[in-house]
Amino acid sequence: MITTDDLRFFLTLAGTSSLAQAARALDVTPPAVTQRLHAMEKRLGVRLVNRSGRGTALTDEGRLLTLRAGQICGQLNDLADELAGRRGVVAGHLRVVAPLGFGQRYIAGLVAEFRQRSENVTASLTLSDGPPRLSSDNWDVMVHIGELRDSTLVAYPLAPNRRILCASPAYLARRGAPAKPEDLRDHDCIALRENDEDVTLWRFKRGRGPALGVRIAPVLSSNTGATALEWALAGHGIVVRSEWDAAAHLRTRALVPLLPGWNLPEANVVALVKSRQELSARTAGFLSTLRAAFEAPPWRDALP
Incomplete structure (x- = not known):
């Protein structure tokens, strides 16, 4: 009724939040994903995915198929690994x-x-x-x-990988630099929504002292780090970015580190x-x- 290719297709689909995202992961068009999903549901006689304007959600049958497909594909991969290992490959x-x-x-x-x-x-x-x-x-x-x-x-x-509080020279010329973490409440802050974190609570620590949490009111927020960084570079506010992403801009002074002596949680x-x-x-x-x-x-x- 269904093939291992179907199982791998559905595992990829189950790992995404929308049919469009699944299409990008599979490098096909969204209609191709929809057609293949409809064909699987017709062959199996059950609905596997509920579709709405907010994205996709697995049905109970879809969750069962995901579980069993993962087990089957994992066993096939293990078998291939074991056979290849015996050949030293x-x-x-x-x-x-x-x-x-x-x-x-x-x-x-x-x-x-x-x-x-x-x-x-x-x-x-x-x-x-x-x-x-x-x-x-x-x-x-x-x-x-x-x-x-x-x-x-x-x-x-x-x-x-440190997290660094920073802003552009243009922003600092217009608004000044915060002298202490609490000053951030009166600044334009940019928040990044990721990893289910409380994005409006920025936590600081200095030396061995207790952690200090500051609740910000972001003027801009995004779910992509690239967008948040571009906003900061354009002078729209203060942002927290990982050093892997901000290092080159700190070197050229396109971004300036703020609150020396205060550290954010490492990432x-x-x-x-x-x-x-x-x-x-x-x-x-x-x-x-x-x-x-x-x-x-x-x-x-x-x-x-």
């Missing part, structure tokens, strides 16, 4: 998930280079500015930045896997590639 399909901006800048090239060195490996990279809604069986390595909420995953540290870069004991040869090889690439964080060279 790194093979199979490597599935990597990463944040959108960071993934475009630093991960995409590493995935392509790893695949080029491993001729029996194919690879896919899923990028998102929000936390991915993925089955646990639908990825091999997840590059993550910031607080880790799932304690069942195994984290391999890749690189330190270190890690690689996540599901188990330390069950790594395939391709997953272990890509982890080694990541750790070598970030042994000296490339953005640190750009810091002033």
Whole structure:
């Protein structure tokens, strides 16, 4: 009734929040996704996905199919890995998930280079500015930045990454610089909505003193870091950005760091896997590639 290709298609669909996002992940048109989904639902005789103006949501049958499809595809991948391992070959399909901006800048090239060195490996990279809604069986390595909420995953540290409060010289010339964290309540602040964090509560710490939370009233907010950064560069307000994204602008003084001596929570870069004991040869090889690439964080060279 359905094939393994259908199962992999549905796992990708289940890991996205809309048919348009699924189409981008599959590199096809949205109508093609809709037609294939309708064909699967007709063959199975059940509705798998509810569609609305707000996006997609799996039905109970869709969640069951996602669970079983992940198990089946995972077993097939394990079998392929085991057979390839007996031949001493790194093979199979490597599935990597990463944040959108960071993934475009630093991960995409590493995935392509790893695949080029491993001729029996194919690879896919899923990028998102929000936390991915993925089955646990639908990825091999997840590059993550910031607080880790799932304690069942195994984290391999890749690189330190500070969060930096900054603004453009144009904004500072117009509004002045805050002297203490509490002053931010009277400034134009730009918020980034990501990772289910409380985006209007900025937390600061100085030395060994207690943490200080400041509730801001953002004049602008976005779900993409690139947009928030562009607004700050254009002089629209104060923003908190990771050093990997802000370093080059800090070096050229297009952005100026604020509140010296006060630190924001770090958002270190890690690689996540599901188990330390069950790594395939391709997953272990890509982890080694990541750790070598970030042994000296490339953005640190750009810091002033």
